Amino acid sequence: MTTFTPETDAQVIDAVRWAVAEGQPLEIVGQGSKRGLGRPVQAAHTLDLSRLSGVVSYEPEELVLVVRPGTPMLEVEALLGSQGQCLAFEAPDYAPLWGGQAGEGTVGGLVAAGLSGPRRLKAGAARDHVLGVTAVSGRAELFRAGGKVVKNVTGYDLPKLLTGSHGTLGVMTEIVLKALPAPPLTRTLVLAGIDAAAGVKAMADAMGSPAEVASAAWVPAELPFTGIPPRTPSVLLRLEGVDVSVDARLAGLTRLLEGRAATAVLDNDESAALWEELRDATPFAQRPDLVVWRLSVTPGEGAAVLERVRQAIPGTVGWLDWAGGLVWLGIPPGDAQAGLVRGALSGNGHATLFRAPDPVRAAVPVFQPQPKPLADLSARVKAQFDPAGVLNPGRMGG
Amino acid sequence: MRMPEPDARVLASRAALLARLREAVPGGVIAEDSAMRPFETDGLTAYRQMPLVVVLPSDTQQVAAVCRIAREMGVKVVPRGAGTGLSGGALPLADGILLGLSKLNRILDIDYDNRAVTVQPGVTNLAISQAVASRGFYYAPDPSSQIACTIGGNVAENSGGVHCLKYGVTANNILGIEFVTIDGDILRLGGKHLDSEGYDLMGVLTGSEGLLGVVTEVTVRILQKPETARAVLVGFDSSEKAGDTVAAIIAAGIIPGGMEMMDKPAIHAAEDFLNAGYPLDVEALLIVELDGPAAEVDHLIAEVERIALANDAVSCRVSQSEEERLAFWAGRKAAFPAVGRISPDYMCMDGTIPRKALPIVLRRMQDFEKEYGLKIANVFHAGDGNLHPLILFDANQEGQLEAAEKVGAAILKLCVEVGGVLTGEHGVGIEKRDLMDDQFGEADLAQQMRLKCAFDPDHLLNPGKVFPQLHRCAELGKMVVHKGNLPFPDIPRF
Numbered sequence: 001m002t003t004f005t006p007e008t009d010a011q012v013i014d015a016v017r018w019a020v021a022e023g024q025p026l027e028i029v030g031q032g033s034k035r036g037l038g039r040p041v042q043a044a045h046t047l048d049l050s051r052l053s054g055v056v057s058y059e060p061e062e063l064v065l066v067v068r069p070g071t072p073m074l075e076v077e078a079l080l081g082s083q084g085q086c087l088a089f090e091a092p093d094y095a096p097l098w099g100g101q102a103g104e105g106t107v108g109g110l111v112a113a114g115l116s117g118p119r120r121l122k123a124g125a126a127r128d129h130v131l132g133v134t135a136v137s138g139r140a141e142l143f144r145a146g147g148k149v150v151k152n153v154t155g156y157d158l159p160k161l162l163t164g165s166h167g168t169l170g171v172m173t174e175i176v177l178k179a180l181p182a183p184p185l186t187r188t189l190v191l192a193g194i195d196a197a198a199g200v201k202a203m204a205d206a207m208g209s210p211a212e213v214a215s216a217a218w219v220p221a222e223l224p225f226t227g228i229p230p231r232t233p234s235v236l237l238r239l240e241g242v243d244v245s246v247d248a249r250l251a252g253l254t255r256l257l258e259g260r261a262a263t264a265v266l267d268n269d270e271s272a273a274l275w276e277e278l279r280d281a282t283p284f285a286q287r288p289d290l291v292v293w294r295l296s297v298t299p300g301e302g303a304a305v306l307e308r309v310r311q312a313i314p315g316t317v318g319w320l321d322w323a324g325g326l327v328w329l330g331i332p333p334g335d336a337q338a339g340l341v342r343g344a345l346s347g348n349g350h351a352t353l354f355r356a357p358d359p360v361r362a363a364v365p366v367f368q369p370q371p372k373p374l375a376d377l378s379a380r381v382k383a384q385f386d387p388a389g390v391l392n393p394g395r396m397g398g
Numbered sequence: 399m400r401m402p403e404p405d406a407r408v409l410a411s412r413a414a415l416l417a418r419l420r421e422a423v424p425g426g427v428i429a430e431d432s433a434m435r436p437f438e439t440d441g442l443t444a445y446r447q448m449p450l451v452v453v454l455p456s457d458t459q460q461v462a463a464v465c466r467i468a469r470e471m472g473v474k475v476v477p478r479g480a481g482t483g484l485s486g487g488a489l490p491l492a493d494g495i496l497l498g499l500s501k502l503n504r505i506l507d508i509d510y511d512n513r514a515v516t517v518q519p520g521v522t523n524l525a526i527s528q529a530v531a532s533r534g535f536y537y538a539p540d541p542s543s544q545i546a547c548t549i550g551g552n553v554a555e556n557s558g559g560v561h562c563l564k565y566g567v568t569a570n571n572i573l574g575i576e577f578v579t580i581d582g583d584i585l586r587l588g589g590k591h592l593d594s595e596g597y598d599l600m601g602v603l604t605g606s607e608g609l610l611g612v613v614t615e616v617t618v619r620i621l622q623k624p625e626t627a628r629a630v631l632v633g634f635d636s637s638e639k640a641g642d643t644v645a646a647i648i649a650a651g652i653i654p655g656g657m658e659m660m661d662k663p664a665i666h667a668a669e670d671f672l673n674a675g676y677p678l679d680v681e682a683l684l685i686v687e688l689d690g691p692a693a694e695v696d697h698l699i700a701e702v703e704r705i706a707l708a709n710d711a712v713s714c715r716v717s718q719s720e721e722e723r724l725a726f727w728a729g730r731k732a733a734f735p736a737v738g739r740i741s742p743d744y745m746c747m748d749g750t751i752p753r754k755a756l757p758i759v760l761r762r763m764q765d766f767e768k769e770y771g772l773k774i775a776n777v778f779h780a781g782d783g784n785l786h787p788l789i790l791f792d793a794n795q796e797g798q799l800e801a802a803e804k805v806g807a808a809i810l811k812l813c814v815e816v817g818g819v820l821t822g823e824h825g826v827g828i829e830k831r832d833l834m835d836d837q838f839g840e841a842d843l844a845q846q847m848r849l850k851c852a853f854d855p856d857h858l859l860n861p862g863k864v865f866p867q868l869h870r871c872a873e874l875g876k877m878v879v880h881k882g883n884l885p886f887p888d889i890p891r892f
């Protein structure tokens with residue numbers, strides 16, 4: 001049981017080379033805040049990247065931030081914020097969901113897990129904002145891909161491949177991110193008293209309007225959220241930008257959705273608190289007993305998928321984000337009910353077992369099993385990056 | 399341009415190959431020289447090569463059948479959309495099948511509720527926007543070639559357009575694809591949901607230039623058209639000031655719908671071509687387009703004007719009507735044909751640089767003009783640093799093509815030297831293939847090729863493109879393992 005804490009790229013290479021030579025797999029961690037995600041890794045040794053930390057360069061006018069993987073997210077966000085910028089895909093903070101402290105986590109972990117928040121609907125996902133990476137493959141070779149400019153098609157887009165690969169393809173030692181202006185103002189239009197099916201329709205109409213809705217969610221009666229009247233299922237539409245623009249769009253959107261439910265507007269501060277709760281899945285952080293699933297589905301199917309699971313598994317609670325395309329489910333403790341949850345998808349989209357005790361995640365495929373030819377191709381990709389299987393073995397299944 | 403040596407065994411078995419292809423794709427096999435001629439080149443017309451045979455399948459199953467035959471017989475395959483690519487990606491191989499996807503040209507599904515359109519790969523970029531225009535929607539990436547280029551080609555090149563600073567390139571606007579592997583397997587990635595599962599294979603297929611798989615279906619996301627759009631036309635007496643203005647606009651937190659720069663030779667060429675109303679006494683011209691609700695656009699236009707004047711703009715005009723806005727763009731959009739009129743030939747480069755390096759890069763380009771005796775006109779996606787220097791030459795003049803190639807290489811090396819990249823949106827193809835070593839090290843390229851090996855272990859899909867040297871997959875897969883004799887590494891540990 002050794003924990004390596006490299007401080008240089010060369011030390012990362014040494015550690016991986018040793019792991020390959022000795023046939024000793026490594027668990028790759030930043031601060032370990034996302035250990036609860038994915039299958040528990042079977043590795044006796046740990047490669048801890050928290051000391052491979054710091055901002056390499058930040059040029060706001062170029063929209064480019066270069067960081068080491070172990071840099072704490074708090075530091076990254078404070079730096080971007082000081083220049084009025086942000087990561088537009090909205091980095092979630094799920095540490096409390098998995099029982100950790102708010103604010104834990106590194107930028108490397110965020111990118112490796114490929115996680116995005118409510119603004120993903122409009123701004124794109126984490127993978128759309130990773131411009132370049134330097135990484136050590138499971139062959140103990142350092143490679144670079146992508147670049148340090150915002151537009152680039154030179155060579156394969158390995159930064160996208162590494163994003164969301166959960167440390168199974170390479171140990172990232174440097175990450176280039178696209179930074180964008182942070183919205184100066186946010187308001188939220190609330191439609192209070194609307195069921196999930198009508199809510200999904202309202203969100204589709206809002207998304208199909210010129211209102212440039214940045215995020216759209218539906219929340220149920222059972223869960224508490226800031227600014228939402230108690231026990232009232234509601235649609236939340238988030239508008240961002242300069243005040244004149246937000247006001248104009250808010251007026252248009254209100255006209256469009258008039259008569260569907262009672263409307264109210266949340267100001268900047270309440271909006272910020274509300275979307276943070278949705279981003280971080282806070283209601284489930286407050287309910288540590290529940291098994292949590294996160295489903296990516298065709299937006300228009302969101303309400304139907306949620307309803308099917310509720311029918312199949314009594315006691316299920318959940319809400320919809322991404323205009324219906326992201327379904328958060330909390331099911332009563334015990335079995336993860338993977339068959340029922342994945343069955344409710346009806347072949348459209350995929351389901352990730354997002355929080356469950358280790359033994360449950362060791363027994364159930366955490367990520368959606370893929371059709372054979374695709375699973376075979378993914379396995380071949382893995383083998384080309386990590387032929388000896390020393391990087392986070394088992395984390396993504398397989 | 400050095401291409402892989404044609405395989406004599408394949409050339410000799412042409413008759414057998416044709417027979418099998420005719421059986422798999424009835425009526426879709428073209429083998430006569432005269433009929434194959436239109437396929438011998440793409441948008442990079444300086445290079446031409448007749449293919450072994452052209453096959454035009456009409457559905458995914460036929461594409462899969464062609465791939466299986468190719469794999470079994472060890473024949474190379476070059477996919478082709480509309481052939482507008484500017485880096486030679488669709489250049490045929492003498493011993494290869496040219497697989498044209500133009501007959502897969504149906505729009506399969508328009509789903510307004512999910513804001514998704516599913517099309518076959520041969521549908522043109524513009525046709526998607528046209529199909530949804532009646533409901534006020536459009537497909538955002540808008541390459542200047544959008545009347546002709548196909549969505550399959552867009553995916554293969556990860557194409558951009560003048561609006562991609564705000565709305566993203568192809569990769570940011572597709573939700574799902576179906577593709578056929580060289581083994582003939584038909585795979586689907588993503589769908590109408592937002593995040594696709596497992597490794598982001600859709601991410602690597604996008605921009606893979608036909609080397610990983612043949613795209614047979616694409617689901618794109620569509621957006622509602624912005625309520626208004628207005629443009630500002632700003633003239634400067636130096637490119638530096640224009641560049642400073644771009645940086646200041648972005649630093650102010652404004653991401654315009656489009657932000658384009660032209661230098662003096664490009665301005666004059668465009669103005670001579672269609673009287674766009676550009677000022678002729680300026681060194682650099684910026685077109686900044688703001689879109690969104692009218693109130694926002696008015697607000698941002700005022701901001702941009704203020705920033706431009708603070709950076710010594712010598713002229714500044716705001717479009718007062720839709721006609722005027724389109725007129726501002728007309729000159730920029732016609733820059734290539736306009737330059738084509740003042741010069742018998744031109745070569746379009748495509749590097750991206752950190753914007754702050756613009757003054758150095760423009761100065762060095764002037765040195766290249768003197769050194770090689772050729773003129774360069776510059777159009778520039780200023781917001782994202784993507785340069786399009788147009789090198790003017792006359793192929794009928796002894797040595798000019800070679801000189802133009804040298805200038806092109808020098809410019810791209812310069813882009814890399816200042817921290818940029820070889821290509822922002824046109825792809826590597828054959829054109830920049832031999833410069834890949836300038837941007838990437840050996841280990842970088844080896845890892846990219848290993849990805850290729852996972853998809854296409856025999857290098858049958860579009861070989862000779864992108865990579866300066868083809869290494870056998872067995873070679874790339876070898877790993878030196880110091881079994882049992884490596885000391886415990888000297889790394890801080892607990």
Ligand SMILES: Cc1cc2nc3c(=O)[nH]c(=O)nc-3n(C[C@H](O)[C@H](O)[C@H](O)COP(=O)(O)OP(=O)(O)OC[C@H]3O[C@@H](n4cnc5c(N)ncnc54)[C@H](O)[C@@H]3O)c2cc1C
Pocket residue numbers: 440441476477478479480481482483484486487488499519540541542543546547548549550551552553554555556557558559560607608609611612613614734823824860
């Ligand atoms: C006047 C002009 C203006 C242009 N402006 C722009 C611009 O603004 N922005 C920009 O990004 N590009 C631009 N281009 C370049 C070009 O139009 C794009 O690269 C376009 O995406 C190519 O599409 P195509 O259908 O013509 O593809 P092709 O040229 O036929 O092929 C391009 C590459 O894609 C591969 N390919 C094609 N179809 C498939 C498929 N279905 N599956 C797998 N691989 C496939 C080919 O093998 C080749 O490598 C311009 C070109 C011209 C001539």
